[in-house]
Amino acid sequence: MLVAKNISKKFSGVIALSDVSLELHPGKVNAIIGENGAGKSTLMKIFSGVHTQYEGEILYNGRSVRFSGTRDAEAAGIAIIHQELNLVPYLSVAENIFLGREITNNLGILDQKAMRRKATELLSRVHLSVSPDTKVTELKVGQQQLVEIARALYADASVIIMDEPTSAISDKEVENLFLIIRQLKGEGKTIVYISHKLKELFAMADRYVVLRDGMSIGSGDMKDISQDELIQKMTGRKLSFEKSGSTVKDKEELLSVKNISLKHPLFRITKLLNNISFTLHQGEIIGLYGLMGAGRTELMETIFGLHPKNSTGEIAVEGKTRKIKSPAQAIEAGIALVPEDRKLQGLILNQTIRSNISMAILQKLQRWGFMLNAKKERELAAEYIGNLAIKTSSATNAAKNLSGGNQQKIVLAKWLATHPKILLLDEPTRGIDINAKAEIYKLMKSLVAGGMGIIMVSSELPEILAVSDRVLVMCEGELTASIPIEEATETEILKCAIHKN
Amino acid sequence: MIALASYKKNISRFQSVIALFILCIVLGVLSDKFFTAANGLNVLRQVAVNVCIATGMTLIVLTGGIDLSVGSVLALCGAITAGLLKNGLSFPSADLFVGFTILGAVLAAVIIGALLGSFSGIVVTSFRVPPFVATLAMLTIARGLTMLYTGGHPISNLGEDFAYIGTGSLLGVPVPVWIAAVVVLIAVFITRKTKLGRYIYAIGGNETAARLSGIRINKVKLTVYAIGAALAALGGVIVTSRLDSAQPNAGISYELDAIAAVVIGGTSLNGGKGSVWGTVIGAVIIGVLNNGLVLLNVSPFWQQVVKGAVILLAVIVDKAGDKKE
Known part of the structure; x- marks a missing residue:
């Protein structure tokens, strides 16, 4: 059994998890339910050793553990299958399954034969009928997911975390996945299942844990709760x-x-x-x-x-x-678009606040058709820095030196300037x-x-x-x-x- | 705190100038021939061609690209200048012959350079070929065209008037230095005072954000490759004029000197950061180093080793500065 006790986690002052306690049972499908930002991913990243700094305790089969990294968690038997799959596209199925855990002979040379044999066995366990030599690029998303599961099986994982496993696969592939999940459950493995799809959860999950705003709100057996009650728990704030x-x-x-x-x-x-x-x-x-x-x-x-x-x-x-x-x-x-990720899509971080603000309307700031009108540009920047109360000592500071809120205001200013x-x-x-x-x-x-x-x-x-x-x-x-x-x-x-x- | 930060920022901006200054002092102490007017002009004359090429390269590198073909473009356009001057264009079928003035031949070469650069630009933008590969292909293509055009033989004896471009002086300063100075001033103006310049930095700094801001990325990239190759062509004119001969093997490995000048001058190969002035300093550092090592009778083999070490040093110092920020 995997137990979390009073887990808290902060990211630069923002609370992501606050005093979360839950139990994940072996031989069961444990659903983790919550809105975007409820803390599901953060919690899973703590279980799988991605985040190593947190408060609280994790008990694994009765022993207190603290993973030092993903390899450590993997060695302990916890595998995570991410929503964005983590396979190397131009390597074969077998190479991916054994990546980082290759089977070698006495001389330290790769034992291709043994790996192919083992891969064939693992693939049949996940009902994937492709050759171990197939390149991953040739597989559909659903098939790639099965390769990840095979990888987890090879690592002999006893806890398998699946993050939104059905978000990108067809109905038929979902059926196959469920078949495998039931099989793994029968083998006594702990399945942690994250999904937004309530129908799936009611079909597959045995237990539920609801997270909301970084806190654990409730848990219990799936058969004891209705759909409306579940939604109530997710939102009732x-x-x-x-x-x-x-x-x-x-x-x-x-x-x-x-x-x-x-x-x-x-x-x-x-x-x-x-x-x-x-x-x-x-x-x-x-x-x-x-x-x-x-x-x-x-x-x-x-x-x-x-x-x-x-x-x-x-x-x-x-x-x-x-x-x-x-x-x-x-x-x-x-039309103006203030994109989702201001650092990757909104700002030229190395450049000044001023040139970020003027970026989308430079053609209107020209003199004689070929030269930028520096005075107009200065006035424009000053106007928006004032109107939006962007906190900075100077319009020539680089955008990267400002806080998130002020950076967002720069992006807004750029777009408001286009009227x-x-x-x-x-x-x-x-x-x-x-x-x-x-x-x-x-x-x-x-x-x-x-x-x-x-x-x-x-x-x-x-x-x-x-x-x-x-x-x-x-x-x-x-x-x-x-x-x-x-x-x-x-x-x-x-x-x-x-x-x- | 802020004063200290901006002081540090200025130090890193003038890093290459300080390096050049120290280099000159050391060479001046070691050799009494170094600090003479004749030697100074000599160094400038030698770096003029690299300054022209490296200036264009700077614009390309600022967008996050690179152009490996400049040496070959230089050779091809130099050969075309010489060929047009010497033989003109004749169309036997139409019984037509067109002769070229010096200005006409130079303009034709520069325009052809710009077209070659545009071709690379189209390959990079429309076909999404990485700049390294696209311009590597152009390097071979342009060299091959040079061989075809010249038949593998130099085109020589181009006349004294033409030789003025590469060997003459105006007000005591060599003409190539004047040309390079004009090129640099225009490029500085473009990068600092125009929309195009802003777009160049924006694309190199964050291409996604630039595209979302409505900047036509492909147009800007095409333009910088065209400018880069046009300046390489101008370099070809100067080299051809100086030697009074277009050599089919001219310009080999010039792209490396240009890239070295860009890098030593503090422009990031990732784009978005750097300046034309920096590149000029970078080119002069390379020139002074070559000149000084010759004056000190250092073997040419060692000169290459030293040049390589300086490039490494420049990049490492630059990276260290980045980290501190």
Whole structure:
């Protein structure tokens, strides 16, 4: 049995886990349930030795353990199968299974024969009928997952953690996976199963543990709880922000999206977005909610012209159909996108605050058609540093030296400088402190008061409820609900976001 | 604290200048011929071609790219200049002959250089071939075209007027130095004062963020490869003029000297960080080092070893500075 006792974990001051205690039983499928950011991944990373700094104690088969790294955890018999699979694509199935644990003969030379034999045996245990010499690139995602399980079996893992194992595989592959999970369960292995799909959980899991905001909320036998009770446990938290009433009434239509679909760039049959249509009005804030992998970011990117080759559908701005095949065309149409990851997608970290702010409108800051107007640029930067209260000693400081909240304000400034009509915000408050959050909400309110329309993607329900005039909910690439703010509750939104069939 | 930080920042910015200064003092002490006006001009004349090429290389490296083909492009465009000057263009079928003035031949060479660079740029952007491979291919292609064009023989005796470009002086300063100075000033202007310059740094600093900001990445990359090759062509004109002959083997390994100047000058091969001024200092450091070692009668074999060591040293010092930040 794997037991966590009073585990707490902080990331630079932010609490990820707080006093979490739970038990994971052998011979059972233990479901870990919770919203995005509830602390599931952090906890699994502690179990699998990725995070080694934490408070509390882990008891493994009655003994107190503290893993010094992933190899240590693996040696103890804990294997994790990540959502993004961790195989080396250009090596063969057998090479991947034995990676880091190769079988060698007395001379220290690889014993190919023994490995192939062992691999064949392991593959048959996971019902994967491919040759051990197949390159991993030639396998489908579901098959790659089975290779990972084979790898865990070779390590003789007694605890196998599966993070969203069915998020990217077909129904048939899911059936096979469940068959294997039952088999492993029968062998007395502890299966830890993380998933958003309630139907799956009720079909597969024996026990549940609910995490919310980094705390363990409840646990028990799956057969003793109903779907609604489970959702209740996942969301039942007090509102930390005041719910706002909608102020939008009969305003002009700003953005109209019709039948947007997006194909997966590699697996062409998979649709990342399926036939999405909605409208955004002047002065309106739409909160876009969905669980991981629902397609929220992809929708924003498609509207912003980042997937010209794989997407279909129609986008109209102020009633006029616009061809948007690149960010440049999106900007021209009056659309701005503040991306999810400000460091990777939003900022040139090495450059000054000033040149980051002016980045998207340099063509408007030119003199005589070829030279930048330094004075105009200085004024622009000063204006936005002032308006958004960006805390810095100088506009020429490098963006990397600022705090997360202030960095986010720089990205916002860059986009406000383009004078957009439509502002797309993807997780605008992720990883920033509570004061900066409040400032950003206030800014959003004042922007829509000036006639802008905003779509805010967020994983935080309280934030969605506090800021939005209307809530759109996505699940697996589809729009599943459009709820006026007056009728929106956490439970209702989450119900629409969770996969049911 | 802030004052100290900016003081440190300035130190690292002037690192290469300080290195050059120290190098000059040491050489001045060791050799009494070093600090003479004639030697100074000599060094500048020798580095002028590398400064031209390395300036273009800097723009490319700032975007995160590289161009290995500059030496071959230099040879091809030098040969074209010489060929056009000497033989003009004749179209026997149309009974047409076009003669070229010096300016015409030089312009033609530079335009052809820009076209070769654009070709590399298209391969890099539209076909997503890594710059290293795309320009390695161009290195071979351009060298082969040079051999085809010249038949493997030098094209010589190009006339005294043309020789002025490579050997003449204006106000006591060699013409190649004037050319390099103009090239550098324009490049400094572009990098510091224009939209294109900003985009170059932005793409090298964070290509994703640049693309999301509506910057047309492909256009900018194509432009820098075109500029880089055009400047290599200009280098070809100078070399051809100085020797009064276009050599089919001209420019071999010049790309390495150019990259060395860029790196010693503090430009990051990952892009986004560095400057044209730094590259000029880098090129001069290499020139001074070559010159000083000759003056000190150090064997040419050792010169190569020393040059390599200096490149390593420059990069290691630069990395150490990065870490501290």
